[in-house]
Amino acid sequence: MxxxxxxxxxxxxxxxxxxxxxxxxxxxxxxxxxxxxxxxxxxxxxxxxxxxxxxxxxxxxxxxxxxxxxxxxxxxxxxxxxxxxxxxxxxxxxxxxxxxxxxxxxxxxxxxxxxxxxxxxxxxxxxxxxACPPEDCGGIWGYYDFLEAIKNPKHEEHESMIEWVGGAFDPDExxxxxxxxxxxxxx
CATH class of the missing domain: 3.10.290.30 (MM3350-like)
Structure with a gap:
C-alpha cells in the first residue's frame, strides 16, 4: 500500500x-x-x-x-x-x-x-x-436525547439545547x- x-x-x-x-x-x-x-x-x-x-x-x-x-x-x-x-x-x-x-x-x-x-x-x-448530528452532542445516544429535548418545548433542557445549537435544527434537512x-x- x-x-x-x-x-x-x-x-x-x-x-x-x-x-x-x-x-x-x-x-x-x-x-x-x-x-x-x-x-x-x-x-x-x-x-x-x-x-x-x-x-x-x-x-x-x-x-x-x-x-x-x-x-x-x-x-x-x-x-x-x-x-x-x-x-x-x-x-x-x-x-x-x-x-x-x-x-x-x-x-x-x-x-x-x-x-x-x-x-x-x-x-x-x-x-x-x-441531517448530520451537531458536533459534541454525545454520540448517537446523546443525539437522540438532544432531539427529544428540542422537539418538546416542555423538556427541561429544551431552551438550553436550542440555544446551544444556534436557534434551530432540522433532523430531516x-x-x-x-x-x-x-x-x-x-x-
Missing part, C-alpha cells in the same frame, strides 16, 4: 452510513479510486456535515489508519500513504471511518459500484438522507447542493 502510481483509473460509488442512526443518516458519493485516505477524510467531513474538530481513524479489517502520533502508543498506519483503491476494489467491500473518539461516530463505508473514469466532477454527493458546493472548494 503506497502512493507510487497515483493515476486514477476508476470512479467509486460509496455509501456512507452513520452507524446506529435510525432512521439511517447516510450519503452516497462518487470519488476517484486514487483518492488518498487523508483526502477521503476531508470529503467525508463535508459530505456528512462534520466540522473537523476532532481526531479520526479508519478501521480496515484488523488494521487502523490515520495520522500517526508518536505521543500515543497505538499501532496506526499512515493514511497519507494509502489510496482508496488499496483498501477496497470490489463492490460490497467496506470499512469503518471513525470520527471524534469521545463521541465515537462510526460510519460504515461500502463500495457499491465501480465505473470507468469519465472525467466526472468528483468528489460529488449524489444522494443522502437526514439534507441539502445536496450546499454539500456539493463545499466539495467543490476541496478541489
Amino acid at each position: 503506497n502512493k507510487k502510481n497515483n493515476k486514477s483509473r476508476l470512479l467509486y460509488q460509496l455509501k456512507v452510513t452513520l452507524v446506529g442512526s435510525k432512521p439511517p443518516i447516510w450519503r452516497r458519493l462518487i470519488v476517484k479510486d486514487n483518492t488518498g485516505l487523508d483526502q477521503l477524510h476531508s470529503i467525508l467531513q463535508v459530505a456528512m456535515g462534520w466540522d473537523n474538530y476532532h481526531l479520526h481513524q479508519y478501521k480496515i479489517g484488523k488494521s487502523y489508519f490515520g495520522i500517526p502520533d508518536h505521543d500515543f502508543d497505538m499501532d496506526i498506519r499512515d493514511e497519507r500513504l494509502v489510496y482508496l483503491r488499496d483498501i477496497i476494489s470490489t463492490p460490497k467491500d467496506n470499512f469503518v471511518y471513525e470520527y471524534d473518539f469521545g463521541d465515537g461516530w462510526e460510519h460504515k463505508v461500502i463500495l457499491e459500484k465501480i465505473f470507468p473514469l469519465d472525467f466526472s466532477n468528483t468528489p460529488v454527493v449524489i444522494k443522502g438522507k437526514k 439534507f441539502d445536496m447542493n450546499m454539500i456539493n458546493k463545499e466539495l467543490d472548494n476541496l478541489k
Whole structure:
C-alpha cells in the first residue's frame, strides 16, 4: 500500500452510513479510486456535515489508519500513504471511518459500484438522507436525547439545547447542493 502510481483509473460509488442512526443518516458519493485516505477524510467531513474538530481513524479489517502520533502508543498506519483503491476494489467491500473518539461516530463505508473514469466532477454527493448530528452532542445516544429535548418545548433542557445549537435544527434537512458546493472548494 503506497502512493507510487497515483493515476486514477476508476470512479467509486460509496455509501456512507452513520452507524446506529435510525432512521439511517447516510450519503452516497462518487470519488476517484486514487483518492488518498487523508483526502477521503476531508470529503467525508463535508459530505456528512462534520466540522473537523476532532481526531479520526479508519478501521480496515484488523488494521487502523490515520495520522500517526508518536505521543500515543497505538499501532496506526499512515493514511497519507494509502489510496482508496488499496483498501477496497470490489463492490460490497467496506470499512469503518471513525470520527471524534469521545463521541465515537462510526460510519460504515461500502463500495457499491465501480465505473470507468469519465472525467466526472468528483468528489460529488449524489444522494443522502437526514441531517448530520451537531458536533459534541454525545454520540448517537446523546443525539437522540438532544432531539427529544428540542422537539418538546416542555423538556427541561429544551431552551438550553436550542440555544446551544444556534436557534434551530432540522433532523430531516439534507441539502445536496450546499454539500456539493463545499466539495467543490476541496478541489
